[in-house]
Amino acid sequence: MANERIYCTTSYLLAFRLRIGKKLFGAVGPHGVRVSPSRMIKGPCATPELAALKYVAEHTSIPIPKVFNAHYYDDGLYIEMEYVRGMSLEAAWYRGHLSQDQNKDIITEVAGYISQLRKLEPPRAGIVASASLDEALDHRVGSCTFGPFTSHKWFHSYLRANVPIGDCNEVFGPEVTECHSRHYRSCFTHADIAPRNIMVDNGKVAAIVDWEFGGWYPEYWEYIKAHYGQTDQPEWQIESFHKQVQDYESMLIDIGNLVDSQSAKRIRDLLQKYNADSDYGSNSTPDASQDQNGSKRSPSPSSVGSLEAVDRVEEDLNLTESSRATGYMGKSSEITWMGRVQEETEQRSRGQSPKATSENRTSDKVAPSTINYHIDDIGVDAPGPVQMYWVPPRQVADHLFETYLRAVHPQFPIINRTLFSTQYRDFFDDRSYAGDKWLAILNMIFAIAAEYLHNSDGAQRGDIKDHLFYLTRARMLSMGGDSLFEHPDLQQVQIEGLIAFHMLSTNQVNRAWKISALAIRSATSLGINLKSSCHKMLGVSKEIGCRIWWCLYTVEHTLGSMTGRATSISTNMYTTQLPLPFDEEHLSEPTATTLLGDLDKRDKRVDMAMTSPQIRHPDLQRSEDTLAARSWLQSLPVSPGLYFLYYCDLAVVNQEILDHVYSPESATVSWEDIKSRASRLKTIVDAWVTSLPPGLDFTSVEDENQQSCWAKTNLAFHYYNTRIMLGRPSLCRHSGADREKSVDQRGFSHDMAAMTLESAMQMLDLLPDEPNMGHLCRFCPWWCFLHYIMKTATVIILELSFHCVHMPDRESDLIESAKKSVRWLHMMSMHCIASHRAWQLCENAVRRLVSSMGYDDSDIPPPPNKQRDDQFADNVGTAQVLSYNGQGQSSIRPHESHAMDHSNNNFDLTGSLAFGFLAAPSSQDHAAGDAHFPYDPISEEFLRYFFPSLDGGENPSGEKNTF
Structure with missing residues (x-):
């Protein structure tokens, strides 16, 4: 296979190509990335590899990957070569894919190719060097290059560390002395001939890779290197070694549970060093539970469900703009889970065993920024001028304000609905003066409502960018200039909380994280996180402060779960009581007034009747007062206030899971401690669901009104998410020995994994089979729904990639649930870029798994065509929209209105929808090629003219240097 001229270029586009290629086609081994259907790039490589490929291509007919180009990037050599289809001889041989005759034919072929190498004449006798006669490389000799040597004598002396040949018998033995005393021919040598480096396809050798x-070595070198790389051992010996290692690991695990924390950490580090796939080595060992005889079982050979590296960062997050926008993603983040989904799906679809790739996991982990479906990489500035004091017409404002009170306030009561509604009417009716911060709150209400309306699929959806204008105006009113350096007040806390909620609901998660931390700091500086016994404050004002705290708490907790980062809301930093189970308009009634005026009575009637106080008071016993309080709560009618109380109660329990199961501190404790914590928390979660009033009990199937249905569905989503979070560390691959054990023998880990999967399927059962955006916005927690469905999808896909080891009898149910999650993501992808990205991730994984498992994938929505992707991207970056009749028009009318005075604006909400992502590109656009994805499918090259050179000039191809 002759190679054409090889060019060597300094490529500034290489990192981009590798990133895109890895995303589209995947990795090839530990150092390669496929960048097109027929090309891959390997690197960083040693220089001898390029020289060997060029020499063999020019002097033999041996099938090798064709080299197209060589790139220098970041002081490393990257070789762009042909992607060879097929599988390694090692895999084909041991899986029984080859017949006896094919095995013999392949052996004959390889022998013929080796003979071609050995017939090549060396440039000079006795040389030891690379193909280019420079330094050679062989890891049997060492990790560094060596030579070149003009004679075998000097090469042998180098191997002996310059020990004289006369001293060889004493130092190395007679065999080395005899070998190094002979004379040999120099032969061109592959120096790593092994089944793993021979690619076969259809029973023939496809390539030697x-x-x-490769280089010139003594004639015996190929032979000894072939033996050096051969690691086959008798099966009985492997089984014996495996049993011994298990016994040693079990003994170390037992010792680790008895010694001090420092010694226990040394044991964990040792196990992790020599058994990277062991969950105990990763500090989680879900399967290290007791068997029927009371002895310890060995850990499960997988780190997929484990908590390894929970106390460290495994990449430089400051390296690129993309990594900075993504930020650190910890073990509780579904993005981290999705990284493992991609690795496991790749193995499952290729039929690989976990051991085949386990040694490469550390070096080939998926970077979170490459699978981040959030949109922090997209800016949040309004795409046009913004008038600070502009307000929409009364009709539009009323619609936005009513939408917020109906769809947002019940889940996020950060404002005093009664008071703010009065102020709102006074502002529009009498044009009363309003301060900047009040206007900022109003604009954030409009921003959240505008985004909700756009996603709700209703008749009055509004422009996709409207919320950015309201957000920008709120920032100008409250966070511009020196505002950040002023001391916070209650309105500032509300503004920051609303911005954090808005960023979270629009999938600007990293930005939401920053603003949420600011809001928490502002709140704690005002003491909102503590009980208030101030006699100068009205009880209603105290309750509003309490609800503001719990709004901030739920947002911070959700962000902590999404990102896997340590939050600012640990149990020991607040004492404020749980919110009262009443709506704002009922806070002046006698029952509420009594509780607001007596902190102790409120504790007994509300807080101590809930589940979360068991976290602070584990020895708390049920008293008659507690039972009476629960009976009173269960007698209350369903209301947003009652829902919010039980949601906050569950959020505290879920936060405890993050703090004690996923925190960096868990890396310093044994798996027995983690298991004990999880067991205690499961008991608390189970107690929470049994304490629900009948009107909120989502396990019942009684007829109910829309408000009760909304409250039940939302609580059900939060509950199943909590159970998924609790059981996820136990969801991992099992060894063959574990698969043979009965369900009763598998114990705690298996039960927790099954609970996780059952909860995921139950969450999907809350949704109708036919995806419907209206149903999502009316009955589901729309502001974090994508987060929940992605968590659900990832755990189900992981189980499918594990061959349904935890639920083998429910494989078909898991398949249907996976398909359903993809269908919902597909529907959501029509409304939101983040959902579009999430759908692409899951659709690819589910389709590959379903097909590899022999199921029908025709009911999975097909992947989008290229045109659809570009049009969707245009929806974000362009200032052009289309009207309903498809005729292009500028979007200046709705956006310009935000810069006009109110009196000059005649805004029509129903006519302001941006349809940019539904537009068909013109024929002229097609002729010009795809400007959003500069890849030429014919030459399989990224278009160089798309990227300007660093000095601003042209990038002529003439700059290439012939290798």
């Missing part, structure tokens, strides 16, 4: 050690 990995020539990094």
Whole structure:
């Protein structure tokens, strides 16, 4: 296979190509990335590999990957070569894919190719060097290059560390002395001939790969290297070694539970060093539970469901704009889970065993920024001028304000609905003066409502960018200039809380994280996180402060779960009581007034009747007062206030899971401690669901009104998410020995994993089979729904990639649930870029798994065509929209209105929808090619003219240097 001229270029686009290629096609081994259907890039490589490929291509007919180009990037050599289809001889041989005759034919072929190498004449006798006669590389000799040597004598002396040949018998033995005393021919040598480096396809040798050690060596070198790389052992010996290792690991695990924390950490580090796939080595060992005889079982050979590296960062997050926008993603984040989904799906679809790739996990982990479906990489500035004091017409404002009170306030009561509604009417009716911060709150209400309306699929959806104008105006009114350096007040806390909620609901998660921390700091500086016994404050004012705290708490907790980061709301930093189970308009009634005026009575009637106080008071016993309080709560009618109380109660329990199961501190404790914590928390979660009033009990199927249905559905989503979070560390691959154990023998880990999967399927059962955006916005927690469905999808996909080891009898149910999650993501992708990205991730994984498992995938929505992707991207970056009749028009009318005075604006909400992502590109656009994805499918090259050179000039192809 002759190679054409090889060019060597300094490529500034290489990182981009590798990133895109990895996303589209995946990795090839530990150092390669496929960048097109027929090309891959390997690197960083040693220089001898390029020289060997060029020499063999020019002097033999041996099938090797064709080299197209060589790139220098970041002081490393990257070789762009042909992607060879097929599988390694090692995999084909041991899986029984080859017949006896094919095995013999392949052996004959390989022998013929080796003979071609050995017939090549060396440039000079006795040389030891690379193909280019420079330094050679062979890891059997060492990790560094060596030579070149003009004679075998000097090469042998180098191997002996310059020990004289006369001293060889004493130092190395007679065999080395005899070998180094002979004379040999120099032969061109692959130096790593092994089944793993021979690619086969249809029973024939497709290529011999990995020539990094290739060069001129003594004629015996190929032979001894073939033996050096051969690691086959008798099966009985492997089984014996495996049993011994298990016994040693079990003994170390037992010792680790008895010694001090420092010694226990040393044991964990040792196990992790020599058994990277062991969950105990990763500090989680879900399967290290007791068997029927009371002895310890060995850990499960997987780190997929484990908590390894929970106390460290495994990449430089400051390296690129993309990594900074994504930020750190910890073990509770579904983005981290999705990284493992991609690895496991790749293995499952290729039929690989976990051991085949486990040694490469550390070096080939998926970077979170490459699978981040959030949109922090997209700016939040309004795409046009903004008038600070502009307000929409009364009709539009009323519609936005009513939408907020109906769809947002019940889940996020950060404002005093009664008071703010009065102020709102006074402002529009009498044009009363309003301060900047009050206007900022109003604009954030409009921003959240505008985004909700756009996603709700209703008749009055509004422009996709409207919320950005309201957000920008709120920032100008409250966070511009020196505002950040002023001391906070209650309105500022509300503004920051609303911005954090808005950023979270629009999937600007990293930005929401920053603003949420600011809101928490502002609130604690005002003491909102503590009980208030101030006699100068009205009881209603105290309750509003309490609800503001719990709004901030739920947002911060949700962000902590989404990102896997340590939050600012640990149990020991607040004492404020749980919110009262009443709506604002009922806070002046006698029952509420009594509780607002007596903190102790409120504790007994509300807080102590809930589940979360068991976290602070584990020895708390049920008293008659507690039972009476629960009976009183269960007698209350369903209301947003009652819902919010039980939601906050569950959020505290879920936060305890994050703090004690996923925190960096968990890396310093044994799996027995983690298991004990999880067991205690499961008991608390189970107690929470049994304490629900009949009107909120989502496990019942009684007829109910819309408000009760809304409250039940929302609580059900939060509950199943909590159970998924609790059981996720136990969801991991099992060894063959574990698969043979009965369900009763598998114990705690298996039960927790099954609970996780059952909860995921139950969450999806809350949704109708036919995806409907209206149903999502009316009955579901729309502001974090994408987060929940992605968590559900990832755990189900992981189980499918594990061959349904935890639920083998429910494989078909898991398949249907996976398909359903993809269908819902597909529907959501029509409304939101983040959902579009999430759908692409899950659709690819589910389709590959379903097909590899022999199921029908025709009911999975097909992947989008290229045109659809570009049009969706245009929806964000362009200032052009289309009207309903498809005729292009500028979007200046709705956006310009935000810069006009109110008196000059005649805004029509129903006519302001941006349809940019539904537009068909013109024929002229097609002729010009795809400007959003500069890849030429014919030459399989990224279009160089799309990227300007660093000095601003042209990038002529003439700059290439012939290798």
